[in-house]
Amino acid sequence: MKKALLVLILASGVLFAEGYIQPDRMKNMADMETAMATIQKGFLFNNINVVKNGVKDLKERVQHTESFMKDGIGENGINNMKYAKKEAVAISTMADEILTTFEKGDRYSAANNYLLILGKCLSCHQIVRSW
Numbered sequence: 001m002k003k004a005l006l007v008l009i010l011a012s013g014v015l016f017a018e019g020y021i022q023p024d025r026m027k028n029m030a031d032m033e034t035a036m037a038t039i040q041k042g043f044l045f046n047n048i049n050v051v052k053n054g055v056k057d058l059k060e061r062v063q064h065t066e067s068f069m070k071d072g073i074g075e076n077g078i079n080n081m082k083y084a085k086k087e088a089v090a091i092s093t094m095a096d097e098i099l100t101t102f103e104k105g106d107r108y109s110a111a112n113n114y115l116l117i118l119g120k121c122l123s124c125h126q127i128v129r130s131w
């Protein structure tokens with residue numbers, strides 16, 4: 001029993017060392033997914049405070065994205081860390097835009113910015129992970 005546990009721990013250590021599966025990164029991503037869902041909920045229930053919370057959480061989490069990326073040119077031919085940094089700034093600006101447009105009652109612009117962010121999430125997954 002103990003031996004099996006040790007093997008498991010060692011095996012997962014190897015996996016994490018490869019940088020392929022990172023629990024912290026997955027948690028950060030899952031938190032961003034929750035923040036996006038919160039923003040959408042705020043739209044649908046027309047509740048500015050819910051939108052505000054989602055935007056705040058998203059902006060907070062997106063800052064951490066680059067810390068999970070390797071510096072230097074990756075197998076995909078780009079510097080994933082620099083790319084992540086750039087995308088985090090863009091996502092954060094769009095998140096602000098969601099709030100300002102929603103506050104003005106311009107829900108379509110808010111929803112449009114939401115979609116632009118979703119596009120950014122998907123592009124990174126495509127570029128970094130080839131999903």
Ligand code: HEC
Pocket residue numbers: 020021022023025026027029030032033036065083084085087088091117118120121122124125128129
């Ligand atoms: C700069 C690149 C990058 C950006 C931007 C990005 N992601 Fe990710 N995302 C990743 C990577 C890399 C993984 C794979 C995580 C792993 O396996 O360690 C991932 C995985 C995920 C997952 C799956 C996690 C799991 O448990 O399998 C979700 C959900 C997710 N991202 C949500 C988002 C959302 C929402 C956004 C936009 C707000 C976003 N991501 C933006 C790089 C990015």
